[in-house]
Amino acid sequence: YVIGATVIESEDRSPVSVRSAMELLSALYSIHKGFAEARVLEMRAHCRPALPDHLPTIRQQEWGYQINGLYRHGYLLGPVMVDQLLTKLSEHTDSGVRYAS
Structure with missing residues (x-):
């Protein structure tokens, strides 16, 4: 265990x-x-990584996206945060965002 x-x-x-x-x-x-x-x-x-407000966040940087602040819940929240990022990216597909293949 x-x-x-x-x-x-x-x-x-x-x-x-x-x-x-x-x-x-x-x-x-x-x-x-x-x-x-x-x-x-x-x-x-x-x-464990935590932000002052103890809430996870997705931040856009010049070089890409950063998912942070999952604290001790990373294993549980990781997949949900990735889904949120993918949703965010799919909403911007017409705005010139290109994906690596």
């Missing part, structure tokens, strides 16, 4: 803290007592 993540707003890139690990593992144990004997194979910590 993969569990996580914590919601600590920080630029700290140090290893997982005991507090964070305990919070996640306690939540896991409360879901099912069988996890009491589970083995922890790996724990990772890293910063």
